[in-house]
Amino acid sequence: MDTVDVLVVGAGLAGLNTARLLAGAGLDVAVCERRTSLETGIRTTGIFVRRTLTDYELPHLGPAVRRVLLHPPSLRSPVELVSSRDEFRVGDMAGIYARAVEDAERAGARVRLNAGYPAKATKARFTIGADGARSTVARELGLDVNRQLITGIEEVYPVRTGATPTFHCVVDPGLAPGYIAWVVDDGEHAHVGLAGRADRFTAPLPQLLQRFRDSFPTPAPAGPVRRRGGPIPVGGLLRRIVSREGLLVGDAAGAVSPLTAGGLDPCLRMSELAASVTFDYLRSGNRYVLEHYDGAALRRRHLLRSQLRRGLSLVRQPSIAELAFSALRTPIGKAVAKRILFT
Template identity: 55%
Template structure:
């Protein structure tokens, strides 16, 4: 018997598992990947508030970015926004995962890679992997189960919780570039054909370039990779050809907002599994870290009291209410299909009100709510002064 079984070793799963272990609980973390620094899906853009509130290892963060350049579909003009502070840093996600895993192991988390979560039967939660028995499976009993297993969560289905229905898909190429004297910049192309419902981007921080597109999958008749190739032929801010050996990333992005039912007496969801991604910007790294801190406090209370009643306060419907404005803007973005309409409206971004609105979206600090049901959810993992003895088994 383990206290908590966490499925998924992304940032949300790793930070939640570490927080719980530091509070004295027995935690098993499983992930189907055999290497945490492989099969990276996210661009890894961290915003200023995340960098202020969470102690991410600086050696795995790229140079700071203060400039965002917005481009219309025709690429005939642009709007440049410069911030007086460091707004973004692009993380080396493989390095960040490995560093977070090392912290987790040091805290006492047991990590099983190459292990798949299969569901349940009378013997407990079924897992397959290197530590499985002769039949290819093993059973684990856990007081609580956590789904940190991505936008298409298997755990959500097993717990009878809500699942993401509104998804974007993204694809990008990542490669190193020679040192240059251009200021680090984040180029965003607003084109409802190239990137329906979202944007295409080039991020060049002086060390690496990320060039990608994302949008609603049913609006890519040519396929997402073809759209990416088309974009790289004319992408603004792309000063280097994409090399043949560039790393390619991609995957689903939930943008329907935080799900309403994200907990049950048996466990809960965090990160993409719970829809903790901004419906407007599709940013998920800051919400996942803050939500992991909240989830750890809720699970800690449930384990200490021996009652699952604490999980009732982990209410997605209450949290979702904080995102009404962004959900409305998401519906607006989804409805825009004409590049001509965007081109015609784009000059509004160059006006003082337009610039102010863009700066509020791109440079603002609003993310996952800091408080819900009287529980503080920001500032990283808590370290209580005293922890209960680790339970055997």
């Protein structure tokens, strides 16, 4: 049986970045991933926001998006938000994962695909759960698990529109209850999807996605269409995300914006803290080091967005959403929307 310092469960962005940092610090690190290929089972749209683009060097990114259109259920009179800066880029997640594997292995980590958890052939001093919204590691270690989830579906395909890169957000509780439908067209690829509370969907997700495509002017595919989707935690960072046996990162820890459901920036930043705490703990053996990885303290940063999430979840009728857009069209409403989307 192999014995390692750290076993990272899950080869997503959070897990691979944590593994790279720990291996680079000199620890013996193994990564196990149940998928046989990182090109399959992708669940994120891959939208990177400005602060991520500023602080991290990322490969395989599409053109910059500076324009957002917010659409009410009627799709009439959308609210246009335009930034003077590059606010979003959509990444090719398969390419990004492949590069992250290379970087982790170059640092000394061993990445094993088609390897489930618990890993019978590997014994670890410390386990890091980066295994998604429904984390098995969280349950095995007796840590908190995500209870508030939305479910999404998305189609991704190449386009040749030549249009201004635009992020369309459609707020329609009849179509995407508790969240939004979206179209991201950056001139190279289109991402068409929707997500919401599973208990409020009025039809199977593929049917709802087709209904959305029929009603919204989506770009025509210029190549193969790939479908992805899955659960997204929106309850905010979990409170108990660390023990003496291990900790959680990324979606497993609920490190996703409660309002926008964006998780790529939090997962990168949280993986840095996770690696630092793990290294210090294994080097010193001092359990009090783990207190720096306090989910209850970290979740306070998202208190406002958690409250706004609850407000969005209460909107059940398209007429109420239309009424809310009246306020959104005012200068104050636009300023609030810009602060949420462009920071």
